[in-house]
Amino acid sequence: MSASIAHETTLFAEPIFSVGAFSVTNSLLTSWIAVLIIIIFSIALRKKLRLIPGFLQNIAEMVVEQGLALADLVTNDRKISLKIFPIAITIFFFVLINNWIGFFPGVGSIGFIQQHGGHDVFLPLLRGGTADINTTLALSLVAVVGANIFGIIALGVWNVFNKYINLQILASIPRKIMKDPMIVVTAPINFFVGIFEIIGEFAKIASLSFRLFGNIFAGEVLLMSMSMLVPYIVPIPFLFLEIFVGVIQALIFSLLTIVYFTIAATSHGHEEEHESHHEEKEDPVPAHS
Numbered sequence: 001m002s003a004s005i006a007h008e009t010t011l012f013a014e015p016i017f018s019v020g021a022f023s024v025t026n027s028l029l030t031s032w033i034a035v036l037i038i039i040i041f042s043i044a045l046r047k048k049l050r051l052i053p054g055f056l057q058n059i060a061e062m063v064v065e066q067g068l069a070l071a072d073l074v075t076n077d078r079k080i081s082l083k084i085f086p087i088a089i090t091i092f093f094f095v096l097i098n099n100w101i102g103f104f105p106g107v108g109s110i111g112f113i114q115q116h117g118g119h120d121v122f123l124p125l126l127r128g129g130t131a132d133i134n135t136t137l138a139l140s141l142v143a144v145v146g147a148n149i150f151g152i153i154a155l156g157v158w159n160v161f162n163k164y165i166n167l168q169i170l171a172s173i174p175r176k177i178m179k180d181p182m183i184v185v186t187a188p189i190n191f192f193v194g195i196f197e198i199i200g201e202f203a204k205i206a207s208l209s210f211r212l213f214g215n216i217f218a219g220e221v222l223l224m225s226m227s228m229l230v231p232y233i234v235p236i237p238f239l240f241l242e243i244f245v246g247v248i249q250a251l252i253f254s255l256l257t258i259v260y261f262t263i264a265a266t267s268h269g270h271e272e273e274h275e276s277h278h279e280e281k282e283d284p285v286p287a288h289s
Contacts, residue, residue: 013132014123026124027132034097034129038090064089074255075262084261087146091139092254095130095212099246102128102220103239130216130249133209140208143257144201151264160264166194208256215249 013025045060053061067089071081110125129135151160162168169187176183219242226235 013127013134016123016125025132025134026127027129027135030101030126031094031098031129031135033126034094034101037097038093067092070255071258074258080262080265081258084150084258087261088254088258091143091257092250095139095253096246096250098129098135099216099250100243101126102131102216103223103242103246128216128220130212131220133213136209136213137205139212139253140205143208143253143260144204147257147260147264148201150261154265162194164194164198166191204260208253212249212253215245219245 013027015023015025016029017024045056048054048056050057064085068078068081068085071085071088072078075081075084113123148160151163169190173183173187223235223238223242226238
């Protein structure tokens with residue numbers, strides 16, 4: 001009697017092969033395919049650039065113009081948008097392709113049999129990259145850490161450091177205590193607010209990664225469950241719904257990346273204005289006699 005073959009949906013990505021100590025999972029393999037698709041499309045578009053644009057160039061130009069217009073709504077500055085947009089659009093297409101690739105015919109159903117725990121288990125060769133928490137966590141780290149690096153480039157190391165560990169506000173207490181006694185209370189509060197900003201950065205990483213992972217993984221489980229219950233007609237509306245969700249999730253992730261980069265580059269503007277206002281108070285213009 002032949003043993004039954006289990007086909008389990010797991011939270012973790014399954015390893016397909018190893019290169020030395022490095023294990024290649026099915027979600028990592030899918031992510032590489034997504035990167036390859038982006039590279040091939042970029043090279044094809046570059047070779048077809050003309051003064052009179054063709055169909056592919058028209059579509060690309062429309063996407064870039066609409067994307068930049070959307071970025072401008074967040075940054076309110078085309079110069080900042082032009083700096084952030086290449087990263088945001090790359091993340092958008094990488095996430096979108098990974099979201100959609102899990103719905104292609106054969107993805108999830110082509111694989112091999114492996115012995116596990118005394119019984120045969122089917123391992124799919126490909127799995128949507130964003131249905132793996134490791135992929136979404138890596139993307140979130142790129143967005144949040146990249147935003148802080150962008151802030152350092154825009155504002156300098158000292159300003160970004162003081163955003164989190166505000167030594168400047170503590171150092172200003174002896175200088176301002178005579179004119180503003182309340183600084184003894186407000187300065188320590190502002191210092192600890194900076195400490196909470198560090199916690200906020202970790203919260204951004206968790207929020208970005210789990211939101212994307214949860215939506216895409218849940219969609220794949222839903223489609224698989226519906227396909228097992230009613231294989232033909234019923235899953236089709238859910239498939240179109242998940243395609244739409246894939247676009248929305250990619251758009252949200254890229255827009256939040258733009259938001260984080262913009263905040264990192266401009267978050268100290270109000271503080272600098274506040275400091276200059278205090279300087280004006282300390283050195284008032286003498287009244288005319």
